[in-house]
Amino acid sequence: MNLIDLHTHSNASDGSLAPGELVAYAVQKGAAAIALTDHDTVAGLPEALRAAEACHFELVPGLEISADYTGGGMHILGYFINHADLFFQRELERLQEARRERNPKIIVRLQELGIPITYDQVLALSGGQIGRPHIAQAMLQIGAVQTLDEAFTHYLTKGAPAYVEKFRFPPGRAIDLIRQAGGIPVLAHPFTLNCTTIEQLTGLLRELQAQGLQGLECLYSEHTPDQNREYLALAEKLDLLVTGGSDFHGLNKEGVEILTGCGALRIPYERLQSLKDLKARH
Numbered sequence: 001m002n003l004i005d006l007h008t009h010s011n012a013s014d015g016s017l018a019p020g021e022l023v024a025y026a027v028q029k030g031a032a033a034i035a036l037t038d039h040d041t042v043a044g045l046p047e048a049l050r051a052a053e054a055c056h057f058e059l060v061p062g063l064e065i066s067a068d069y070t071g072g073g074m075h076i077l078g079y080f081i082n083h084a085d086l087f088f089q090r091e092l093e094r095l096q097e098a099r100r101e102r103n104p105k106i107i108v109r110l111q112e113l114g115i116p117i118t119y120d121q122v123l124a125l126s127g128g129q130i131g132r133p134h135i136a137q138a139m140l141q142i143g144a145v146q147t148l149d150e151a152f153t154h155y156l157t158k159g160a161p162a163y164v165e166k167f168r169f170p171p172g173r174a175i176d177l178i179r180q181a182g183g184i185p186v187l188a189h190p191f192t193l194n195c196t197t198i199e200q201l202t203g204l205l206r207e208l209q210a211q212g213l214q215g216l217e218c219l220y221s222e223h224t225p226d227q228n229r230e231y232l233a234l235a236e237k238l239d240l241l242v243t244g245g246s247d248f249h250g251l252n253k254e255g256v257e258i259l260t261g262c263g264a265l266r267i268p269y270e271r272l273q274s275l276k277d278l279k280a281r282h
């Protein structure tokens, strides 16, 4: 089977591999194609596309935008975006600004909690854009935690003592921006919405679909087989495209491998073909 991975991160956001290294790694692992979907930035795409072209590998230009949603985490993936679009880049700059505002506040909170990491230390671990995984790595480095997961659960996750909010686009705005840049918006890892019933999730997806959402990431590392089945049925019912990905972050997310996720993930090339067919009809 030709396997693909439509959700990966490079060090342009919070993955540990440079975009070119990520492409080389995907090739080495035998991927038929991958999408690079860094958080809130397209900065890694030129390097990834160049690396892919040099070895005749199929790289889908993408990104993942965190949207404003109180019930949990809402991430919107955008595939086949025109990353050179200047308006799109300018809008993404607002998200960079939001990080520059938030990150020092998290570090101050940690210092107040007796964890002496510094902004420079965190910056050195990043490829420019700082995310919470870099802060977690810095905490690991000084021995304040034993695992990245511990850093998140005890300090960095929503509700934990060093969590600080940042500006996010409303979901409809994130969807619009992706479509204006020629991309296909897809809701990532639906379980992080924390819907308690399938009816609630269906309602939410219908709202997003009315705002332009075109796909659902039904296949994901951390989904159980039951969740995969449930989301596939829902995508079929709502006529949403099905995508899937591992959310590979290299060393910055423990236990998640490219292509296979936590072990059981398998995404056939046909899922990418449907995306490409939709893009071609635009």
Ligand code: AMP
Binding pocket: 014, 039, 130, 131, 132, 133, 148, 149, 152, 153, 157, 249, 253
């Ligand atoms: P940020 O974009 O800076 O708010 O950081 C969010 C990123 O942190 C997510 O996209 C994940 O990559 C990572 N993350 C969130 N929660 C956890 C967790 N519990 N364990 C490990 N990584 C996490």
Ligand code: ZN
Binding pocket: 009, 014, 015, 039, 131, 249
């Ligand atoms: Zn991430």
Ligand code: FE
Binding pocket: 064, 075, 188, 189
């Ligand atoms: Fe995500």
Ligand code: FE
Binding pocket: 007, 009, 064, 247
């Ligand atoms: Fe992700």
